[in-house]
Amino acid sequence: DVKVTQSSRYLVKRTGEKVFLECVQDMDHENMFWYRQDPGLGLRLIYFSYDVKMKEKGDIPEGYSVSREKKERFSLILESASTNQTSMYLCASSLRTSLSSYEQYFGPGTRLTVT
């Protein structure tokens, strides 16, 4: 079974703090993704990565950065947390083998509250 783990289920931070969200997958997947999910707005892609040290902006990268130093680990960084970054953050991973697959496996999510 594919396993994607995230460092925290719940996190409370103050405005202006630097926040690190960690994601680890154990199935040697090439692709990793960070999304945020908000009521009424669906899943929105923040950043994704096809390989170690590679990253691509998603639909809403402003206020976020990422790091992928090892294949199994993909970190999301909020440089200076703001209240509008309060959300559920979901990490996902997938293979990059053929166009007919690419199903994504999600971690349990981190509910971040910025006060």
Next chain:
Amino acid sequence: QKEVEQNSGPLSVPEGAIASLNCTYSDRGSQSFFWYRQYSGKSPELIMFIYSNGDKEDGRFTAQLNKASQYVSLLIRDSQPSDSATYLCAVNPGREAGKSTFGDGTTLTVKP
């Protein structure tokens, strides 16, 4: 126009009925299509994927794809209360390996 649109919910069906969930997409070059189920407070999990025109069946679930109409659907036969969840349609355009666009989801309630 959104890239992936799902029929607005919520959708409510009685136990034992067929639930029909629909999704349209705008990128005609899209190559693979996914249905994820998300229970309240949980993360999405894949239930079906399809990439060829026609039907694909897996137990009580059937995915249907019509690329000419840019339409993909999910049918759930003999719906159970445990099927109550939000169903997300995701489309992979094929241009950026592995990147999918998700619809906003349709919330299904199956009433006993």
